[in-house]
Amino acid sequence: MTSHLAAHPYQVVAGRIIEKIQAGDLKPGEKLPSVRGLARDADVSTVTAQKVLTYLAELGHAEVVSGLGYFVTEQQPGNSGVSLETVTDQLDQLQRTVADLASRVERLENPPESER
Secondary structure, eight states, rough: OOOOHHHHHOOOOOHHHHHHHTSSOOOOOOOOOOOHHHHHHHHHHHHHHHHHHHHHHHSSEEEEEEETEEEEEOOOOOOOOOOOHHHHHHHHHHHHHHHHHHHHHHHHHOGGGGGG
């Protein structure tokens, strides 16, 4: 049985933006929507929208210009913009999530004697 973990909403929205960047629909130097604009357009909270923009910057797809907002960065050929540290952090988070879910399933399938 294969397990599929759903991506976080910020990752889904960021993925859509990355696809637009890779397709050339969003060009280097182009301003990305504001937090409020992105929240409205993507139908997410402003907290999630901020996380999307921060995540894009972490991945190297966007950069923040203080007081002006987030802008699409120039992508280097063959460079996905993902650092080893980012991948390692994401894998660590995924492992913690899987361990937590396994623990929950174990408790549901084998409740303590007192709860049976």
